[in-house]
Amino acid sequence: MPQTLIQPEFKVKIDYDKCHKCGRCVQQCGWNVYSFNERPIPDDAKCRACHRCVTYCPARCITIEKNDLAFRDNDGWGPALRKSVWRQAETGGVMLTGMGNDKPYVNIFDHLVLDACQVTNPSIDPLREPMELRTYLGRKPDAVAVEPDGKGGFRLAEELAADGWLDKNIQVDTPVIFSPMSYGSVSLNVHRSLAMAAERLGTLMNTGEGGLHADLYPYADHVIVQVASGRFGVDPEYLSRGAAVEIKVGQGAKPGIGGHLPGEKINREVSETRMIPQGTDAISPAPHHDIYSIEDLRQLIYSIKEATDYKPVGVKIAAVHNVAAIASGIVRAGADYVYLDGFRGGTGAAPQIIRDHIGLPIEIAVAVVDQRLRDEGIRHQASIVAAGSIRSSADLAKIIALGADVAAIGSAALMALGCHLCQGCHTGSCSWGLTTQKPELTRRVDPEWGAERLVNLVSAWSHELQEILGALGVNAVESLRGSRERLRAIGLDEQTCKILGVKPAGM
Amino acid sequence: MAVTSETRKPLEGYVQADPEVTIDGNVATIDARGIYYKQLNEAVRRCLAEGVDKVVLQDVNGQRYIGTGIRGADKHIEVFGTAGQDMAMFMDGPTVEVFGNAQDGVGNTMNAGKVIVHGDAGDVLGYGMRGGTLLVRGDVGYRVGIHMKAYEGHVPVMVCGGKARDFFGEYMAGGTLVLLGMGSNSDRPLVGGYLGTGMHGGVIYLRGEVEPWQCGKEVGIFEADEDDLARLRPVLEEYCEAFGVELAEVLSVPFTKLLPTSHRPYGKLYTYV
Structure with missing residues (x-):
């Protein structure tokens, strides 16, 4: 019987006339595609088209092509579905994959356009005039007190908040933060790159649920520490290190399910940081077993506040059908920010069926949550962080206009570090040294190089955002937040436009 | 204003x-x-x-x-x-x-130290507890000892003197969880169902017996032998000292031991795309 019915997805072609026979490709490939017998010989079946070998081949003699075997047309049964059936018939396993949803759902971002000033309102040139990107994460006071400044005007009263209590906020110099990726799912060098970049950019990285490695302690003011259902690495020391604490309830790529970091990825350092034994699976249960209600969530938020002298506490959820009501509950439970993760968000490992079929686009989630919180008069009580495939500064501007305070980027950050979206994170063999713990692979990321590339990316987006704001004629990112009048929809149905609170183009 | x-x-x-x-x-x-x-x-x-x-x-x-x-x-x-x-x-x-008495969540994600409760305690005791000792004289609620874990020098110990409800030791990943069933106000069985469901580390000792149907499929049921009792002894002594209970009385009933059958209960669940 055939071992498998599944043919390789890609073809690795080597132009042997050009090949130096240097073996660089053999050494670079994390997936063991190449063997070497006088010349490199590829095994197509193992290739994930991550282009590591292509990038490092000194002779530029490698090309990766799609293995376009013809299948008889069938709109229902696309080749990917047929392959899934064969794979599961062979193994009986749950299909595990990495990164975000790759299915062709309508991408709402690509159906939204931004406004600009012409004639009646002057646009602003951000190169010559101040353009504020700084914003603050956290609860704002219900009212602020003002007092006469003695010169005929007014100033903020010494006691800023009218009720005498001002909640701690975190300053971010640009509305882009890095999304949670745990040490364990990504390498320590990735964490180092993110932390260094966050510090230089005046923004935040997020530990994910894998604890905070001691090497990152100096960056603690730019780190959000996460508390997830497995409570890995969570102790008073950890909580005291973060600028804020985030309760992870859900993730866009796998709403409603927990996580299993396989034992193979739990080496000594990961084990120390997570505070669990080496080699055993790190199992994050699907729910927090101390959260079965909004009241329980409030209890956990305030236990963390009690343990941290009232630091900001955020709650991260996956965008799901009733996200507006859930977010309202989260804000009323006392969260300082709500982190909404859309269904295109990435993951280090998730069952494919969950990743591709559960949850909502982030555009919808942010629009309905922002509206709901405004309607209820509690929008100021929490910031909104939006994530789940923010791909450019255009997406960034659009999501802020739909109501987010800040966007978080994960996939884009990994791409800055070399990721080619090959969706092999779950294998632990990332050739780019990102989603792996193998020392021969993780050392491929120099944190200094990584930090520089991340700073470049976010700086570039920030400049572009300033240009967009200037074109809109506003001089602060906070003026764009929730300003849906500056968006128009092209090719979206009436109902979707209503839900987004966006008019169709031409209106 | x-x-x-x-x-x-x-x-x-x-x-x-x-x-x-x-x-x-x-x-x-x-x-x-x-x-x-x-x-x-x-x-x-x-x-x-x-x-x-x-x-x-x-x-x-x-x-x-x-x-x-x-x-x-x-x-x-x-x-x-x-x-x-x-x-x-x-x-x-x-x-x-x-x-x-104490309510729910005693010793939640606790790292080190000691908690002694001279009465009953509620649900979700010692959730994700990584170290230290938690002693409860009386009955406890649901999901007690859930996801307790051990790490190198940190080995958490929890002793519940009375009876427990469902999901005792669920997802347990490390440490020692003991249930004595003594002096309980309840006429229920020693422990409810779903005992040790998803357990992948640590050990549960029960003073008395359990039926296999009460246990999760990830645990094996054994009689506690002399080595076990030797390991349990200092734990039980600490309990007896805290509450003035006779050790001989605690040891007068044989103990049952529950161990996980795998440290990787879900290792074979997946196939790669």
């Missing part, structure tokens, strides 16, 4: 005022009657920061988060009354002794 937001109003019956604190040498006594948890816990932390070794809380009536996030192995808190939710959560070192 004071505006108090809805979410910050104190619960009915509590006052948001600093409690009365009496300091006598190394011991601070706080009258907790009617005091909101925030001010009560601030007072406790202030006393500990000022170098007091022992804080005695009188008339506690459900105030939450007592001892949450506090550190220092030489610090003691005594609670008279009923301790509220999430007592000793994230605690790292101190000893908390409750002369009364």
Whole structure:
């Protein structure tokens, strides 16, 4: 019987006339595609088209092509579905994959356009005039007190908040933060790159649920520490290190399910940081077993506040059908920010069926949550962080206009570090040294190089955002937040436009 | 012009005022009657920061988060009354002794230290507990010892003197969880169902027997042998000393041991795309 019915997805072609026979490709490939017998010989079946070998081949003699075997047309049964059936018939396993949803759902971002000033309102040139990107994460006071400044005007009263209590906020110099990726799912060098970049950019990285490695302690003011259902690495020391604490309830790529970091990825350092034994699976249960209600969530938020002298506490959820009501509950439970993760968000490992079929686009989630919180008069009580495939500064501007305070980027950050979206994170063999713990692979990321590339990316987006704001004629990112009048929809149905609170183009 | 937001109003019956604190040498006594948890816990932390070794809380009536996030192995808190939710959560070192009952979440994500409850305690005790000792004299609720874990020198120990409800030791990843079934007010069986479901580390000892149907499919049921009893002995001695119970009486009934059948219960669940 055939071992498998599944043919390789890609073809690795080597132009042997050009090949130096240097073996660089053999050494670079994390997936063991190449063997070497006088010349490199590829095994197509193992290739994930991550282009590591292509990038490092000194002779530029490698090309990766799609293995376009013809299948008889069938709109229902696309080749990917047929392959899934064969794979599961062979193994009986749950299909595990990495990164975000790759299915062709309508991408709402690509159906939204931004406004600009012409004639009646002057646009602003951000190169010559101040353009504020700084914003603050956290609860704002219900009212602020003002007092006469003695010169005929007014100033903020010494006691800023009218009720005498001002909640701690975190300053971010640009509305882009890095999304949670745990040490364990990504390498320590990735964490180092993110932390260094966050510090230089005046923004935040997020530990994910894998604890905070001691090497990152100096960056603690730019780190959000996460508390997830497995409570890995969570102790008073950890909580005291973060600028804020985030309760992870859900993730866009796998709403409603927990996580299993396989034992193979739990080496000594990961084990120390997570505070669990080496080699055993790190199992994050699907729910927090101390959260079965909004009241329980409030209890956990305030236990963390009690343990941290009232630091900001955020709650991260996956965008799901009733996200507006859930977010309202989260804000009323006392969260300082709500982190909404859309269904295109990435993951280090998730069952494919969950990743591709559960949850909502982030555009919808942010629009309905922002509206709901405004309607209820509690929008100021929490910031909104939006994530789940923010791909450019255009997406960034659009999501802020739909109501987010800040966007978080994960996939884009990994791409800055070399990721080619090959969706092999779950294998632990990332050739780019990102989603792996193998020392021969993780050392491929120099944190200094990584930090520089991340700073470049976010700086570039920030400049572009300033240009967009200037074109809109506003001089602060906070003026764009929730300003849906500056968006128009092209090719979206009436109902979707209503839900987004966006008019169709031409209106 | 004071505006108090809805979410910050104190619960009915509590006052948001600093409690009365009496300091006598190394011991601070706080009258907790009617005091909101925030001010009560601030007072406790202030006393500990000022170098007091022992804080005695009188008339506690459900105030939450007592001892949450506090550190220092030489610090003691005594609670008279009923301790509220999430007592000793994230605690790292101190000893908390409750002369009364405790509510849910005692020792949640606790790192080190000791908690003694001279009464019954509620649900989700020692969730994700990584170290330290939690001793409860009486009955406990649901999901007790859930996801307890061990790590190198940290090995958490929990002994429940009475009976327990469902999901005892669920997802357990490390440490020692003991259930004695002594002096219970309940006429239920020793423990409910779903015992050790998803367990992948640590050990559960039960004084008495369980039926296989009560257990999750991830655990194996064994009789505790002499080695087990030798390992249990210091734990049980600590329990007996805390509550004045005779060790001989504890040991008069054979123990059952539950172990996970795999450290990787879900290792073969997946196939790669």
